[in-house]
Amino acid sequence: MIYTSQSLEQLVEEFSQLPGIGRKTALRLALYVLKMPREEVVRFAESLVRVKDNVRYCSVCWNITENDPCIICSSPKRNAGVICVVEEPTDVMAIEKTNEFRGRYHVMGGALSPLDGIGPEDLKVKELLVRIEPDTEEIILALNPTVEGETTTLYLSRLLKPMGIKITRIARGVPIGSNLEFSDEATLTRALEGRIAV
Amino acid sequence: MKLLSLTLRQFRNHVSSGFAFGAASNVLLGKNGQGKTNVLEAVSYLCLTKSFYAGADATAVHCGTSMFEVEGDFVSDVNVRHRVRIVYDEQMRQKHFFINASEITKLSEVIGLFPIVVLSPENNSITFGSPSERRKFADLVMAQSSKAYVEDMMEYKRVLRQRNKILSDARGNDCSAVLAPWTEMLIRHGSAIIHRRNTFLNEFVTYVEKAYDAVAHNEERPSLRYVPQIDVSGAMDRDAIAAALHLLADRKQADERRTGSTLFGPQRDDIAFSIDGLPLREYASQGQHKTYLIALKIAEFWYLKERCAELPIILFDDVFSELDETRSHQLLEMLAPMGQTFITTTSERIFQGVRQWDDEHRKFYIRSGTVVLQEDAA
Ligand SMILES: Nc1ncnc2c1ncn2[C@@H]1O[C@H](COP(=O)(O)OP(=O)(O)OP(=O)(O)O)[C@@H](O)[C@H]1O
Ligand SMILES: [Mg+2]
Ligand SMILES: [Zn+2]
Numbered sequence: 001m002i003y004t005s006q007s008l009e010q011l012v013e014e015f016s017q018l019p020g021i022g023r024k025t026a027l028r029l030a031l032y033v034l035k036m037p038r039e040e041v042v043r044f045a046e047s048l049v050r051v052k053d054n055v056r057y058c059s060v061c062w063n064i065t066e067n068d069p070c071i072i073c074s075s076p077k078r079n080a081g082v083i084c085v086v087e088e089p090t091d092v093m094a095i096e097k098t099n100e101f102r103g104r105y106h107v108m109g110g111a112l113s114p115l116d117g118i119g120p121e122d123l124k125v126k127e128l129l130v131r132i133e134p135d136t137e138e139i140i141l142a143l144n145p146t147v148e149g150e151t152t153t154l155y156l157s158r159l160l161k162p163m164g165i166k167i168t169r170i171a172r173g174v175p176i177g178s179n180l181e182f183s184d185e186a187t188l189t190r191a192l193e194g195r196i197a198v
Numbered sequence: 199m200k201l202l203s204l205t206l207r208q209f210r211n212h213v214s215s216g217f218a219f220g221a222a223s224n225v226l227l228g229k230n231g232q233g234k235t236n237v238l239e240a241v242s243y244l245c246l247t248k249s250f251y252a253g254a255d256a257t258a259v260h261c262g263t264s265m266f267e268v269e270g271d272f273v274s275d276v277n278v279r280h281r282v283r284i285v286y287d288e289q290m291r292q293k294h295f296f297i298n299a300s301e302i303t304k305l306s307e308v309i310g311l312f313p314i315v316v317l318s319p320e321n322n323s324i325t326f327g328s329p330s331e332r333r334k335f336a337d338l339v340m341a342q343s344s345k346a347y348v349e350d351m352m353e354y355k356r357v358l359r360q361r362n363k364i365l366s367d368a369r370g371n372d373c374s375a376v377l378a379p380w381t382e383m384l385i386r387h388g389s390a391i392i393h394r395r396n397t398f399l400n401e402f403v404t405y406v407e408k409a410y411d412a413v414a415h416n417e418e419r420p421s422l423r424y425v426p427q428i429d430v431s432g433a434m435d436r437d438a439i440a441a442a443l444h445l446l447a448d449r450k451q452a453d454e455r456r457t458g459s460t461l462f463g464p465q466r467d468d469i470a471f472s473i474d475g476l477p478l479r480e481y482a483s484q485g486q487h488k489t490y491l492i493a494l495k496i497a498e499f500w501y502l503k504e505r506c507a508e509l510p511i512i513l514f515d516d517v518f519s520e521l522d523e524t525r526s527h528q529l530l531e532m533l534a535p536m537g538q539t540f541i542t543t544t545s546e547r548i549f550q551g552v553r554q555w556d557d558e559h560r561k562f563y564i565r566s567g568t569v570v571l572q573e574d575a576a
Contacts (some may be wrong), residue, residue, distance in 0.1 A: 022290075112379065114363040119376050147356045147383065155379035 008034070060131070062107040062124045064089045072104055079103045081137040085128065085156065087111050087144055095142065103140070106131065111148035112155060120155065128156075132163060141169040199312055199508035200273050200538045201241060207267040208260035210236035211567035219540075220560035223533070225549065226542045228564035234542035235318070237564070238513045240268045241540060244282045245312040245511065246338075247295055247305040251320040255286050255293060264288045272312060275508055282312070306352060310342045313506045317495045318515035324494065325478050325487045329468035336469060339498050340398050343505040347394055354387040358460055366458040374451075381447055388463040389440040392426050395467065396434065399424040405497035412532060413493045418473050420490060425468040488520060492529065499536060512539040518548055527552060 008030055015026035033041060057063070058070035065071070072078055072092075082103030086092055092105050108123045132139075141156055143149035157167050200221050206212040211233045217224075226234040239258065242250040249258065259266045269283040283296040295302045302308055323331040340347045361380040364373050403422045410420040424430065428442040443462060450461040471478040473486055482490065502510045512533065518526045518541070526548040533539050546561070555561055563570045 112360075114360045114367065114376075114380070147353050147360070151357070151360070151379045151383045154382055158379065 057107075061105045062109060062127060063092050063105055077102070079137075081135050082140065083128075083131060083136065083138075084140040084142050086142050087149060087152075091142065091144075103138075108143070108152065111143055111146070111152040113148045123152070125156075125159070129159075132160075132165065136165055138166045138168060141167065199275065199511055201244075201511060201540075202271045202273055204237070204240065204244075204271075205267075205269045206237070206240050207269075208263045209240050209266040209268055210258055210260065212236060212240075213260060213567060215567065215569055217562060217569065218560075219538070220556075220558045221538060222558040223539045223541065223553075223560075225546075225559075225561040226540065226564055227544070227546055227561055229544060232564045233567040234564050235515050236567070238316070238318070238515050238540055238542060241270070241511070241513060242314065242316065243268050243284050244270045244272075245308075245314040247284065247293065247308050250314075250316040250318060250513070256288050256291075259286065259288045306348050307345075309348050310345060310506060311508075313342045313502050313508055313510035314513060315495055315499045315502065315510045316513045316515070317492065317517050318513070321491060321495075322487070325471060325482075325491050329466075332469040332471075333465075333467055335494070336395060336398065336402075339402070339501060340394065342510075343502055344394070347391075350387060350390050350394065354384075354391055354464070357383045357387055358463065358465060362459050365454055365460065368455065369458065370455055372455070384460065384463055385440050385443045385447065389436050389443055391464040392428070392430065392439050392443075392467070393434070393436045395426070395464065396424050396430045396439075399469065402497060402501060405501050406493055409496035409500065410490065410493035413496060413529070414489045415528070418486075419475075420493060421472050421475070423470045423472075425470050426464065427462060427466055492517070496532065503537075509537040512537055514539065514541045516542055518543050519545075523548060 011030040011033065012023065012026045015021055015029045016023050018026075021029070033044075036044075054066050055064050056066075056068065058065045058068055058073055060069045060073040063070050063072065067074075079102050083106050084095065084101060084103055085106045085108060086095070087108050087110055089107055092107060095101050095105075106124065106128050108125070108128075110118055110123060112118055112120065112123070139160055141153045143153050153169055157169075160167050201219055202221075203219060204217045206215045208214075215233075215237070217237070226237055228234050239249050239251075242248070243258075248255070265285060265287045267283065267285045269281070272280045272282060274280065281296075281298055285294045286292070287294075293305065295305055295308060297308075297311075321335075324335045337347075337351060341351065357380060361377065361384055364377050364380060367373075399422060406420055406422050410418070428439065428446060430439065434442075446462045454461050471490060473482055473490065476482070478487065478490060499510055499512065514533075518529070521529065530548070530552060549561075553559055
């Protein structure tokens with residue numbers, strides 16, 4: 001596509017770099033920005049820069065934070081002996097919303113996926129191992145129920161088992177929001193077959 | 199399940215064709231290259247979300263246009279209606295599938311909801327061709343009867359691709375540490391698939407025997423045997439299969455490193471067909487191949503009939519052109535009580551004297567991608 005404005009073209013290009021945004025949507029977003037009041041655009045642009053400048057990763061759990069260590073890692077109310085391992089910061093947010101978990105987290109930064117060029121050294125594996133201390137009671141593996149998440153669970157459990165800590169994993173639940181009874185049936189079949197073993 | 203009506207828009211050589219089908223049999227008549235098979239392919243798009251023969255979705259888009267649409271009204275065996283629609287957009291390379299008003303985002307969920315049994319000239323490769331053709335055959339029967347198998351297969355293929363990526367990236371170097379969890383995942387999922395295939399084929403063989411007997415009318419005994427890389431004789435459980443795969447994985451290690459790809463697992467399975475103990479591929483005549491293939495398809499129908507919530511729809515493409523009149527009539531007779539059938543043929547001859555055309559049994563003449571009233575109409 002050829003635009004009559006170089007800046008517009010540039011913005012479309014930037015938007016289409018974002019996950020899930022194709023060129024058509026990028027153009028729609030760019031045209032919308034063009035219609036926004038200037039001050040709103042400035043606020044938007046500043047938020048982008050601020051998030052980059054102020055937000056960093058907690059050097060203990062690798063969750064996103066503005067203070068290092070993060071509020072969860074520095075809270076005396078959280079049980080340091082229980083570590084819940086997740087893939088992404090969004091998983092921490094989801095579990096925190098339940099208000100059930102009182103331990104701490106470890107964010108791997110993804111899951112093993114050779115097709116995406118992600119091997120063990122690209123995840124926060126070493127960082128997890130150094131957190132394990134004599135008073136560590138339990139490690140909960142709460143990675144996604146995808147092939148990649150399962151493989152990472154397998155990898156981590158093999159790695160952690162010799163250390164003699166209790167390792168658990170969250171049950172593979174019924175997916176939410178599927179529009180047919182389909183997934184439930186498959187999930188159920190597999191649950192019955194007891195196919196999850198660590 | 200029955201298909202009551204069908205609309206094709208910009209699909210293959212059909213710019214806009216509409217059909218109101220009979221509940222029992224539907225015969226699509228016309229000269230070569232007029233668009234009969236294309237109608238069956240459209241039905242396959244509604245039932246399987248894809249063509250029954252290999253081919254990119256883009257090739258089904260009517261030349262010179264950028265999208266196709268197929269819509270059909272199904273009625274279930276308990277009389278519930280479903281409007282199914284598929285739209286393919288060539289530019290976006292996107293397929294949208296709708297059941298009634300809601301879009302189904304995970305296409306694999308559709309498999310098995312509208313079961314079909316297809317027999318087309320491409321299927322000759324099931325008995326003549328490579329092991330992958332036989333796996334494809336078994337996989338589709340299993341997928342249509344078990345949603346868990348569909349998921350297992352998708353996950354297995356994903357693990358396989360991931361593992362192959364490591365092996366090919368390693369270019370012969372040692373990658374065993376990175377490979378280890380993927381090997382274990384491959385064995386975990388692979389053993390599930392081998393176990394399911396073994397169970398399935400052990401059951402399916404009796405259906406094939408019965409079907410062959412009904413199709414061939416002779417004393418020949420067909421048989422069918424699962425041939426994975428490991429020995430599964432005796433009802434092996436999943437743990438035993440996994441253990442055997444582990445041993446195999448160790449043995450293949452060096453070769454895998456050299457070739458840069460996975461050399462063990464269900465993607466290398468085969469199914470051996472034979473008649474009276476003689477392997478089909480080496481010994482059978484053309485006629486025996488055909489009989490065996492038809493028997494496989496009849497067996498598929500009977501099997502799905504027992505396991506799916508719905509009676510499968512039958513699509514027979516060009517099957518009768520290769521059979522003599524007696525065999526054709528026998529086959530038509532067999533099909534009659536089975537379910538709704540769709541048959542393409544260039545000649546009406548085999549139906550003459552044996553079929554009355556009425557509300558349930560309809561014929562359609564296809565010429566240049568349109569439905570015409572008479573074959574010889576202007
Ligand atoms: N994407 C497309 N756009 C337009 N025409 C197409 C397209 N794909 C295939 N065709 C045409 O469709 C015709 C083939 O249709 P089809 O395979 O349904 O024929 P048929 O009636 O089954 O013939 P036969 O009796 O030889 O099997 C050919 O003429 C081919 O050129
Ligand atoms: Mg044809
Ligand atoms: Zn932290």
